[in-house]
Amino acid sequence: MFPAMVDICKAICSLATQNAHHAMLARTHGQPASPTTVGKEMANFAARLSDIGKSFSEVKILGKFAGAVGNYNAHVVAYPEVDWPKVAEEFVISLGLQFNPYVTQIEPHDYISKLFNLFTQFNNVLTDFDRDMWSYISLGYFKQIAKAGEVGSSTMPHKINPIDFENSDGNLSVANAFLSSLSMKLPISRLQRDLTDSTVLRNLGSGLGHSLLAYKATMRGISKVQVGGP
16 A cells, blocks of 8 residues: 555656746636646646645554453463463564553554545545546647557547546545445443454455545556646
8 A cells, every 4th residue: 555655646746846937727617717827737736635645654553452341350360470461462573563451352543544544635636636627628738649559539549548547536526435334333342341343444455445546546647647728
């Protein structure tokens, strides 16, 4: 996931650098506004996506090692001489995780919710980029390069549809439906445990999978565009 996200940021940065001084007419409310540059508009997206990407490194991946309700009842009965909180912490840390001592039968999933919120935020900004690129292509600001062996339209060979940005847009919508649902649900578990988290976590792969499909589609779209007009 993260390499694909980094690739998108780099690709948009390249668009910004290559077109830093290429003037274009900005539009507000869809209407002609004041001048801007292609580079500046691309840099806006690169900065937004990069900032979100940096936030991923601030999320600590947590782990737990405790009993059936988050205590050490059975542990102490079996081996009363052992300092179980210390042993548990050392074991979890040895796995490369940060120890969470405040748990029930499960680790509360708050960090997973944070991660999914970041993915959703990244996907929202990328949706904004996809739709702006779609509009810029429609306005003639960008043109698409025909790829050998590809058909630009199923019935009209004189045009090239922005299918990659549309594909990304659609996949991001599906991805965020899964991820936002997961981020809202996972921190909630009745009393010391219920099984609702187990049910919804089975959809984790769907949310991330549709995200990855979208990232690859956006990259294909970027690879086909070049500045085409004023």
